[in-house]
Amino acid sequence: MYALQDVPGKGKGLVAIEKISKGTRILSEEAVVTVNESVGSERLRTSICKQVEALGENQRRDFLSMHNIHPYRNAAEQYLGIFRTNSLLAEAKNWNEKIKRHTVHALKDINKGEEITIIYLAPLKNRKARQKALQKKFDFTYLCHLCSLPLEQSQESDKRLEEIHRLDDVIDQLGTEGILVSPLRTLRYFDQQVRLYNEQGREDVGFAQAFVNAAQLVIANSDLARGRIFAERAASVWKTTLGGDSTPAIKHGALAQDPSKYELFGVSTKWKTKVDEAPQGLEPSDFEDWLWRREKPKALGQLANLRSRATFPGFTDLPDENDADQEFYKRSNIEIKDINGITIPLYFYTDSRGNELAPRQVQKGYTVAILYVKRHAFIFYEPGIRHKDPQTIKVL
Template sequence: MTTFLEKAPENTTESLSEPCSADGTMYALQDIPGKGKGLVATREIPKGTRILAEQPLMTLPVKAPHAKIPELLARQWETVNVDQRTAFLSLHNKFADGIKKGGSQFIGIFSSNCREFGPGGSKAVYLEASRINHDCEGNAEEEWNSNIKRLTVHAIRDIHVGEEITICYGAGYHDTQASMQKNFEKEHHFVCACHTCTLPAEQREERDRKLLQISSLRWYYTNTTYKCRPIRSLQYLDSQARIYSELNRQDLGFALVFELAADLVISHGDLARGRIFAQKAESMYKILLGSDNPMTIKFADMARDPSRHDRYGLSIYWGTFSDDIPYELEPHDFEEWLWRRDKQPMAPAKALIPPKQSFFSAFVDLPYKGDIGTNSSFKKHHWCFLGQIMEPLLIVPLDLHVMDVRGKKLRVHFYTDKRGEDELPPKEAQLGHTVAVLDAIKHDFEFGPPGIRLQDARMIKSFPLPLTKILELVNEFRQFSKPQHNDCRNCHGCGNSAAAASMKRCSGCLSFWYCSKDCQMVGWVTKGHKASCKFLKDPDLRSLLLTEWDGVQDSVSFPLKVATGSC
């Protein structure tokens, strides 16, 4: 009788070089440089194609006593035919060194290649699926299908002829590159050298930031949903969806976002959005898992009648009917409606934009890193970018969504030491506040649109005023706060010029001068200084409004030095 401890025959490699698929046309087992063997596409495999549906060769209950494992596997081994035994014994054994110390070759192979089998965490080995290697950007997704009792593998993007079919092991895709490498060395005994792991450092860092943001958003959604407003919970999901889209990644993590969004809005009575989110979840699960998977079927049913959801009726906070869907909207506007995004303020009127660009820079005026230097065409010594915060959702690593002085919407990405944590506290980065970024650098990102890459937290500060108000204050400050000829000042009330020594100065912000009490009342009430005085007590704001940035020779950072000739 053949035992399960026997070694693979000498001709194993040759016997496994034949196509593994049932029809011999979709993939073949081939040598992969640096990986041993793997599955390679022998034809074009469109996104959503089921690559294989495989029954387990052997299984092991999750709670099986350790001492019983050899016996449990031996019983199943007796039912395995010769070809299957040959294939099994040729699989990778990451515990091969343990055999020399008396370990079991068979159990080592099983442990090296086992995957989850159904609910409850039971383990199983699949001969063909075990040949699928890891890639941090795997082009396929595997999942147990309880309806057909098979492990399925589907293409999550188009796979081309000659391309290796890969999956991302464990939760690897949502780990940073350094974390993945550490985990794979410990758990899988290899160092990943895939395309993602060999990206230039700057691109790896950008990708890592987005994965950390997804992790942060997941944590906030899971741990704060019960105590925060539902719109905030929906924002956590919306932000995840946008990051996945920027990464151009459709996987089970992205599908879960739509699943949770459907659950959330339906639980608050919103059947219209619940139907759309269910349709999106169904569509993605169909690609990743197939139309016969329980998850796909579940959300197809939910999309047909979201009112049958077991949490429907718990609240009518967002109550809508399932057919209250504005299909007439353009795609962008439809997404705005779907995620209940706040209507954004209009761009500042052109009349409010300072005519001299030495005051503040728009995004279009910013240089790239390579543009700065003695031989470049960018000749400014220093410059200041202003942007009004458009979204109040703050996660680490921090990205601020802002609108500049010309109405351009973009993001400020924190690549600082703490990635934005405690560097811009939430109370200082509220919706409608304005951030000033000194010597801001324009950057083309690999995953997402161009934006600002901030590396020094000392170069940014938030002011609790809208952008339009700061632009108004610039003109007001330069007319009434800057010294005139012979140290004269313009009265903030009547506008007349007089020697500063003969005028009264605002004792609160030290910014404006007045001829008399009557003029002070005009400035205080008619010109709105009562509202702005408390903000102008901040010396950084006063200096920001008066500084001629192109003329500054010394290095700059917050807190700002008092501008030359300031009030």
Template sequence: MTTTHPLFQITAIPNSGLGAVATAPITRGTLLISEAALFLLTADFLTTAAANAGIAAKLRTLSPPQLHAFLALTNAHTADTTHPFAGIVRTNALPCGVDAVECGVFLTCSRFNHSCNPNANYCWNEKTRQEVVHAVKDIAAGEQISVSYLDEEATNYPRAQRQQRLKKDFGFECRCSVCSGDAAAVAASDGRRSEVGRLDALVGGGRLMMGSPQKALGCCKRMLALLGEEGIQDVSLYRTYYDAFQICVAHGDLARAAVLARLGVAVKVACHGSEAVEDELWTYIRSPEKHRLASMSRRWATKVGDAKEIGSEGFEEWLWARAR
């Protein structure tokens, strides 16, 4: 089976079933697809005993070609012979946003294969009520397009734990470039990811931000370096920039806060598209003082006009001058 789209085709991938392969060079930030759901479900359809009956009702609304395409999707839960429809949905459904109460089944978006170092990112666009996939790296023609099936926490697990999660939830052993490296490469990757998880927990707790902001900023700087070493260019970068933004804005450093907001928004636009960027994030680029944490302390007081231009000589040193 081969299905062609403007920038990629869905085709057979050795040892991986069907997957998406780029048919032309794709640049970071490119929208690959915006797809309406075949059908939407409330999240409890994945766990309740009534799941199969509820999903069957949805399937009766589909055309014969749509039903055939749904039944052709992978079911990683074949051991549960009582609920085959629910198994397909559990394997392929995508959440409709953060903390979503709905999930959707998408015939094309469900065909993107997993990588622990993906070159694309999918997310729900609430404005269009569609699932969108953007390239988060430059992708060469003939290269497979991959997304991550793991949540933020599991992304930072060591290889063995990631494999366990993927096997349990999706029924496959990951053979991506990160997981198939030699022992030394896997150990180095595990170390970087574990350290990102540890630092993220330190910063996310909030106490470090107010009690030792220099150290908190240092954690952010280190996370960005580790993510760079891993080759990760997805929303993990945005979350780290936003943490650093909050640290600076809380202590009155509006110059660095404005720059960090701009860097974070640039990542989010590349990963999610400009439509998905919340209005307040654009506001923080111009007026970081409008953030709820602004100037809880004045220890680092600066003005937005004091900011150094991104990419200018000495920019990185200036941006992280307060980190330790």
């Protein structure tokens, strides 16, 4: 599957000698030294020292050959330094309690000849912060795919990761209120996180947790149909990242079978559905709109639906005054197609909210030209174009 080879500019590394499919278990190893992270430094040193001294000759020799960036004055400090330098897999949460082993899985397809890399730190940091932390903790500069992106792509990636982290903070602040009082707003945050992870092109524990959170939210509000689907998606990501025999994959697979087993099921009956009430025959995009309870706003010139929560949200679904986002309010939009025929929403954030375009200009088949256009990830809608300057748009 892989071999230890020289990697240009990096030294030795594991390189795939055949294509490795996403979700494949690459490594499965017993722990040589285990510790309780909550113990004090002195007890930690003592525990590690005893375990290393108890190793067989070959294992102990292998342990002592590992890299150590920490200075030491005696054997106990040497053992501790080696442990601190190399105990990264525990941080990556790859411990499989069922089989009592560390496991590493392919988070994407790995092509033949491609280096196999692992996560040293939680990815929710920008590139500069990651490099600084890695230099401090492991004394090297990391050159994985994420850290090697061209500057513009790296900056876009950093923005996505920082937004995911910001949304985590917002969700944490909402607490129980976010589940029971303003569930629709909270679901929108989870929706946005999943979209950002998809744009990031990676599946990891954070991606799985977003689906877990969404499942718990809707089940607490008695929505078993959506709860089952979110739990299935969470289990699928856990299976990819940690293996089908991991505790999270098994737990959420069982939850998908019977979402009513969740301890907070039925705390609210606001969204009550039966487990088999998911709609059938929808287009994928329409199904996602149903799943995430997205309500598309009316286009320019159309009458508003007075029952639509997208147009007239409830009080608890309004943004907090300290976290207000103008995209919550400025929602006039039209749909356009790009050169590839893909339909894209164009939202107007101008002072006139799109009314600067005369109705005769907003006609099917007309060409819309926009200068300096960029993609935008919205919290409440699918990704599209966020248009602010009326001077940079022309309808022909």
